[in-house]
Amino acid sequence: MTTTDTSTRALATRAVRASSRRPRWRRGLVSLAYFVIPLAVVIGVWQLVTMLLPPAPFFPQPFAIFANLWKLLFGGPGGVTKVFTDDFLTTIGRMLLGYVIGAAWGVVVGTLMGLYRYARETVSPIVEFLRSIPATATLPLFIILLGGGNDMRVVFIAYGVSWFVLINTASGVGAINKTLLDLGKVFRISPARRLFRIILPAAMPKIFAGLRIASTAALLLAIVSEFMLATDGIGYLLVQAQGRFQLLNMWSWMVALAILGLLINFLLEWIEGRVLAWHKAARART
Amino acid sequence: MTDTQTPAPAAATAAVLVEHVSHVYGSGPEAHHAIEDLNFSIRPQEFVSIVGPSGAGKTTLLRTLAGLLTPSSGAVWVDGKRLSGVPESMAMVFQDYSRSLLPWLTIERNVAFPLAGSKHSRAERQEIVEESLAAVGLAGFGKRYPWQLSGGMQQRVAIARALAYRPKLMLMDEPFASVDAQTREGLEDLVLSIRDRYQMTILFVTHDIDESVYLANRVLVLSKPPAHIVEDLLVELPEPRDQITTREDPRFVQLRGHVARLIHGGPAEE
Numbered sequence: 001m002t003t004t005d006t007s008t009r010a011l012a013t014r015a016v017r018a019s020s021r022r023p024r025w026r027r028g029l030v031s032l033a034y035f036v037i038p039l040a041v042v043i044g045v046w047q048l049v050t051m052l053l054p055p056a057p058f059f060p061q062p063f064a065i066f067a068n069l070w071k072l073l074f075g076g077p078g079g080v081t082k083v084f085t086d087d088f089l090t091t092i093g094r095m096l097l098g099y100v101i102g103a104a105w106g107v108v109v110g111t112l113m114g115l116y117r118y119a120r121e122t123v124s125p126i127v128e129f130l131r132s133i134p135a136t137a138t139l140p141l142f143i144i145l146l147g148g149g150n151d152m153r154v155v156f157i158a159y160g161v162s163w164f165v166l167i168n169t170a171s172g173v174g175a176i177n178k179t180l181l182d183l184g185k186v187f188r189i190s191p192a193r194r195l196f197r198i199i200l201p202a203a204m205p206k207i208f209a210g211l212r213i214a215s216t217a218a219l220l221l222a223i224v225s226e227f228m229l230a231t232d233g234i235g236y237l238l239v240q241a242q243g244r245f246q247l248l249n250m251w252s253w254m255v256a257l258a259i260l261g262l263l264i265n266f267l268l269e270w271i272e273g274r275v276l277a278w279h280k281a282a283r284a285r286t
Numbered sequence: 287m288t289d290t291q292t293p294a295p296a297a298a299t300a301a302v303l304v305e306h307v308s309h310v311y312g313s314g315p316e317a318h319h320a321i322e323d324l325n326f327s328i329r330p331q332e333f334v335s336i337v338g339p340s341g342a343g344k345t346t347l348l349r350t351l352a353g354l355l356t357p358s359s360g361a362v363w364v365d366g367k368r369l370s371g372v373p374e375s376m377a378m379v380f381q382d383y384s385r386s387l388l389p390w391l392t393i394e395r396n397v398a399f400p401l402a403g404s405k406h407s408r409a410e411r412q413e414i415v416e417e418s419l420a421a422v423g424l425a426g427f428g429k430r431y432p433w434q435l436s437g438g439m440q441q442r443v444a445i446a447r448a449l450a451y452r453p454k455l456m457l458m459d460e461p462f463a464s465v466d467a468q469t470r471e472g473l474e475d476l477v478l479s480i481r482d483r484y485q486m487t488i489l490f491v492t493h494d495i496d497e498s499v500y501l502a503n504r505v506l507v508l509s510k511p512p513a514h515i516v517e518d519l520l521v522e523l524p525e526p527r528d529q530i531t532t533r534e535d536p537r538f539v540q541l542r543g544h545v546a547r548l549i550h551g552g553p554a555e556e
Contacts, residue, residue, distance in 0.1 A: 179385040186352055186378045187400035187451060197399075201390050278390040282433035 060248050069252035083237070088256070091234040094150065095222035098157025102218070103211060105158065106165025110210075111195075113166070114173025114203070127166065135160030135217070136224050148229035153222070160221045164214040165207065172206025173199055205279050208272050215264050223257065300327040300363065301455060301487040302351060307360030308512075309346050319512035320346040324360070326506060326515060330454075333481055333488045335498035338508030339549055344491045347513070348459050351489065352378055365454060373455070377448035381460040383441040387432040393419070393443050394428035400451045418446040421480055438469035442476065449484060458490045462497070471529050474501055478527060495545045499538060500527060507548045516548050 043062045050061040060068075073084045113120045113127075139156060146152035176199055184194035200207075226235025234253050241249035273280070304326050311318040320343035328334050338344050349355040351362060353372035362369040364376065377400075380386040387396050397415045406414065419425055422442040432440050441461055448456055458477070462470045474497060481488050492498050498505050505519040521541060523532055532538055 177382075177385050179380050179382050180388075182352075182354055182378075182380065183386055185354055185372055186376070188372055188374070188403065189400070190403060193402060198388065201388070204390075278431060278433075281431070282389045285433045 057247055060251055064248060065251045065255055068248050069256055072249065072252055073256075087232050087234060087237055090232050091222050091226065092260070094153050094225070094233070095157060095218045098154045098222065099161055099215065099218040101154065102158035102161030103165045103214060106162040106210065106214070107169050107207060109162075110166040110169025110207075111173050111200070111203075113170040114176075115195075115199070120170065120174065127163070131163040131167070135163070135221060139225060139228060143229060153225040153230075153233075156225050157218055157221045161214045161218050164217060165210040168206045168210025168213075169203060172203030175206075176202050205276055208268075208276060212265070212268055212272075215268055216261065219257065219261055219264065299329075299366075301330040301332065301365060302328040302489070303363040304351070305361050305363075307347075307350060307357045307362060309343070309350060309355065309357045321350075321357075321508075322512035322514050324513070324515060326518060328487060328489065328504075330487055331481075331485055333478075333490065333501060333503045335502035335505045336489065336491045336508060337493065337495060337498040337505055337545060337549070338513060339510055340493055341511060342508045343511050343513035344493070344508060345459060347508075348457055348489070348491050352376065352457055375452070375454045376457065377451040377453035377455075378457045378459065379441070379444050379448050379461045381463055383437065383444050383461070383464075384432075386444055387440055387447075389432055391431075392428060393424070393430050393432065393435070396432065396443060397428075397447045397450050400447060414450050414452075415446075418450040419443075421449055421483065422446045422476060436469075438465045438473060441465060441473060445473075445476070445480070449480060452484075453486060455487045455489070458488065460492055461490075463493070470497075475527075475529065477501065482526075495542050495549065496533070499523075499541045499545060500529075500532060505541075505545060507545055519545065 047062050050056070050059060072081065073088060074080055076082065076084070109123075113123055135156075138159065142152050142156045142159070146155060180198055180202055181194075183189075184198050189198070222233070223235040223238070226233035227239055230236040234257060238250060238253045241247070241253065304324050307324045308322045309320050311320060324347065336344055336347065346355065350357045351364070351369075353364075353369050353376075364373040367373070388399065391399065394415055397418055398411055401411050401414065404411075415428065416425065419428060422445050424439065424442055424446060427435070427439070427443075432443060435443065444461070462473050465473065477488070477490075478501065480486075490498070490501055499521055502521050505517075505521060507516045507519065508514070509516045519541065523535060523538055523541075
């Protein structure tokens with residue numbers, strides 16, 4: 001057995017050495033280039049076309065859009081503008097709060113559904129029915145029930161976001177393999193420890209998949225919620241710009257949302273990389 | 287085996303006592319009688335193999351002994367106590383090693399996992415973990431992750447985890463079914479060596495006839511379901527066992543042939 005051990009060890013160290021040969025920053029740079037270059041080409045072509053053709057009011061030049069966005073957010077007397085604090089940050093705040101509440105609710109209910117067959121069987125039809133209603137279609141109801149204030153928007157976002165996390169958590173927890181459950185019982189692990197140290201970590205890859213989709217939904221729902229009865233937020237500014245035919249502003253906010261969405265995605269990917277490093281590494285082996 | 291008729295004294299001295307245990311899955315015409323009226327007892331520090339055709343209710347029996355399954359009828363005593371739930375000082379090594387280790391924990395923390403509720407101090411725990419890993423020949427691998435090790439090594443981690451729990455009774459559910467033949471031989475000898483060192487009672491479920499005879503002091507041969515014990519065989523081969531000389535021993539050859547006939551049928555013995 002000793003001979004196999006040393007050879008496995010040698011193999012492992014060789015593998016570690018091979019992966020560390022290319023430095024981390026260089027791998028990061030390469031993947032960044034893969035992301036940036038196609039985007040830069042599209043923007044470049046768009047810029048060229050809008051410069052060469054006669055001015056079209058509906059399609060402003062990308063550089064003008066970026067400049068305008070910068071001015072809208074950071075062109076104030078002391079740097080950041082009132083729009084930045086009162087609208088831009090307001091939307092982000094609503095989105096984050098709604099996201100966190102909805103995700104927490106989704107994890108809790110999803111875990112219960114995954115753990116208990118009776119909970120799953122009684123709740124599933126209700127879940128299936130409710131989540132079939134497009135979340136955006138429930139906005140009028142939320143306005144009637146909760147008014148047109150900030151709370152309503154947060155609750156609306158939380159509601160829409162929760163389904164993605166709930167469904168994924170329930171399926172992740174429900175699909176946990178029997179050996180892991182037996183393991184907890186055989187070694188007389190306490191029920192709380194079984195939940196937090198075995199079941200939830202095992203379901204974590206699925207939960208994260210839900211959290212990712214939910215983050216996209218959170219931004220979408222935040223903006224939609226600001227289309228109706230709002231007095232602030234990016235969604236409100238978009239509708240305003242459209243009504244006043246301020247196309248440059250409209251485009252600027254759309255670009256702002258794209259950047260925001262990308263940042264959120266990167267952030268989640270980064271967190272996932274930390275939390276689920278074992279999962280990626282384990283999957284790469286098999 | 288007549289002492290099983292009188293439960294009280296037998297239950298007090300036996301490591302495991304199984305009395306009239308039957309289990310039926312489902313009910314009505316679709317009911318599946320997995321095991322039927324099993325009776326046997328195991329002495330402390332005995333190594334007993336349970337062997338039978340596939341689907342013979344071996345796993346049902348093992349889950350019953352582990353307290354994971356309440357049998358439809360009958361009673362089990364472990365270490366003098368009637369079983370209700372999972373007994374203390376019992377550990378189990380599962381068939382599916384790749385799923386029984388927690389991939390998000392290092393080897394060290396996997397082995398330490400069952401010790402969380404124990405009264406040991408942190409330093410004691412560390413000592414137990416290191417000693418257990420050394421016992422299975424994995425000293426120095428504590429900081430690795432399960433998926434960085436080969437299948438045979440992963441199963442050795444699972445054995446180390448069971449050892450760290452300091453069990454009196456160790457249940458092993460076809461633990462070497464999915465490792466290659468050479469690794470399996472090494473693991474078999476490892477199990478024999480730790481049995482001697484830690485003085486455990488071991489119940490080893492397998493479908494491999496050679497393995498059942500090679501390892502055990504006794505082999506319980508199960509029938510097709512509804513499973514009952516076809517024969518309770520004493521294995522009186524010299525110890526320590528050796529992969530080459532034991533398997534050449536005419537008594538080994540005779541015993542394995544006997545078990546094979548019990549399981550598969552075939553030409554009668556001369």
